[in-house]
Amino acid sequence: MIETELGTLRRSHYSDEINSSMDGTQVTVMGWVLTVRGHGNISFATIRDKNGDVSVVAKKGDCPDDIREKISYLKAHSSIAITGNVKSSEKAPSGYEIVPTELRVFSEVEKIPPFEPIAKTVKNIDTRLEVRPIDLRRKVLQHIFNTRSLVLKSIRSYFNDQNFVEINTPKMIATATEGGAALFPIFYYNKEAFLAQSPQLYKEQLTMSFEKVFEIAPIFRAEPSRTNRHLAEAISIDLEEAFIDYNDVMSRIEEIIKISIKTVTDYAKDNPDAEFTIPEIPETIPQYSYDDLVDKMQKAGAKTEWGDDLYPSNLKKIGLEGFYFIKDWPLAPKPFYVKDSKANPKISESFDLMFGDLELSSGSTRIEKRNELAERMKNKGMNTDAFEYHLGAFDYGVPPHAGCGIGLERLIMALTGTENIRDVTFYPRDVDRLTP
Structure with missing residues (x-):
């Protein structure tokens, strides 16, 4: 029949x-x-x-x-x-x-797709993205996204075990949180608004109520970058915690990375045709200060000065591989909410988690005093009146706090050995792509 x-x-x-x-x-x-x-x-x-x-x-x-x-x-x-x-x-x-x-x-199929469902590789990624639901039937991508789902599940379990509260923060906002150069403006009724670059200010405020919070949600960055590691819409794993500093956040990230690697390793054991390149992780992720790496780069012949960003090409010159932290960055280029070091006001209590030359996470100790935060805003030329909704919370006992954001897509790239960020994103959005 x-x-x-x-x-x-x-x-x-x-x-x-x-x-x-x-x-x-x-x-x-x-x-x-x-x-x-x-x-x-x-x-x-x-x-x-x-x-x-x-x-x-x-x-x-x-x-x-x-x-x-x-x-x-x-x-x-x-x-x-x-x-x-x-x-x-x-x-x-x-x-x-x-x-x-x-x-x-x-x-029944009425139109033959431009590639076979059993194809292991398809050279033109744009060809694949145009028929993304069909592309995602291929086994190589099925393994990546099944693993992605399990990694998210394990990270959520970690936060739940550590008594974090999962939050949801607005994605339509009135002011920039990470600087105004990479904002997507939108028309919000009769006024201008923006898509959120991060949940930063809201998650800081919520430490006043819940102490330990996390969110896994989209962020939007209008960066005109055409690389294999940039997206205009990405998923960020954000955490914020009261009564800690950036050293404690780095410890939490280390635990999250270890849990994630175990999750991917277990999946690969159950699915031997999943051809992942799974990284190893030492007992403790190495930490390098910004000063140390600038010195190493200069000795390696790289043209870099104190205060410059540490570009991937220069990181390659000093041969750093695997997971490592770069900490104690110069304060000047950091966002207004990042706390300075009391030992040296030109240095910030901040870090980046790296995998080779790929940045996976950025975090810091945050400023908890209103007068310091307002002064930092003024120094950066910001309108403090526009941020009164945030500054006003600091009149009611904001605790010392710290946090970070981890890029989910880049994390999955590192965990599976995937080279193109679009292959770990269901429907990529970048400077050239708004469909499907």
Whole structure:
């Protein structure tokens, strides 16, 4: 029997729930056609669902002729359901195959995609992104995004275990939090507003109420960068905690990285075809001061001066690899809320977490006194009146606090060895792409 509507039919098993010991058991599987081969009186098909692949063998005499014939004409990516009997088979990749007795074709392919669903690599990433839902059926990307989901789950579990409160902060804001050069302006009723560059000011305020908070949400940066590591919309893992400083935040990040690596390692063990390059992590992530690295760069012949940014090309010259922190950055270029070092007012209590030359996280101890914060704003030419909604909170006992943001996409790049940030993003947004 061949039908086209779901009706009351429902899946009985996912691909990974079936095995050769179920010989003779009737099952219903649903998914997308991966491959089809026809050889006269026998048709072979592979069906892919969210958990893996199922082999289907329609042989004359074993299944209805109309089903065997229909299967032989199906195109890759067609959405179908098959009800049939499990048959153990040493030739099948999973040790079993399904002999169909019923077929439902929910949607047949009308347009052939520009690449095969079994393709391991496709040279032109723009070609893939134009048909992203199809691209994401490829196994190599399925592994990346399944891992991404598990890493997020493990990080949330860490925060919950550590008694953090998950928060949600506004993404439409009235003022810049990280400086005005990389803002997306929007029209908000009858006034100008902006997409949030970070939840910074709100998460600081919320330490007054909850002490330990975290948020996993989008941030927006209007940086006109065309690289394999920049996005206009990214997911940031933000944490903020009261009664600590930046050293404590670095310790928390170290714990998060270790948990994340374990999650990816466990996934790779269960899925040996996931060809990840998983980094190693030492017992303690090394910490280098900004001063130390500038000195190393100068000795290596790099043209850099104290106060300059530490560009990736210069970091490569001194051979830093794996995870490491760069701490105690110059205060001047840092955002207005970053606290200065009492030992040297030109230095900030701040850090970046690096993986090779890739920045994964940035954090700092924050200013907790209103007069200091207002003075810093004025020194940066900011209008303190526009930030009164934030400054006013500092009249009511803001605790010492510190925090950071971790870029999820860049973290997944580091954990899996993925080179292009678009391959760890469901629907990338950058300077050239606003669709699909």
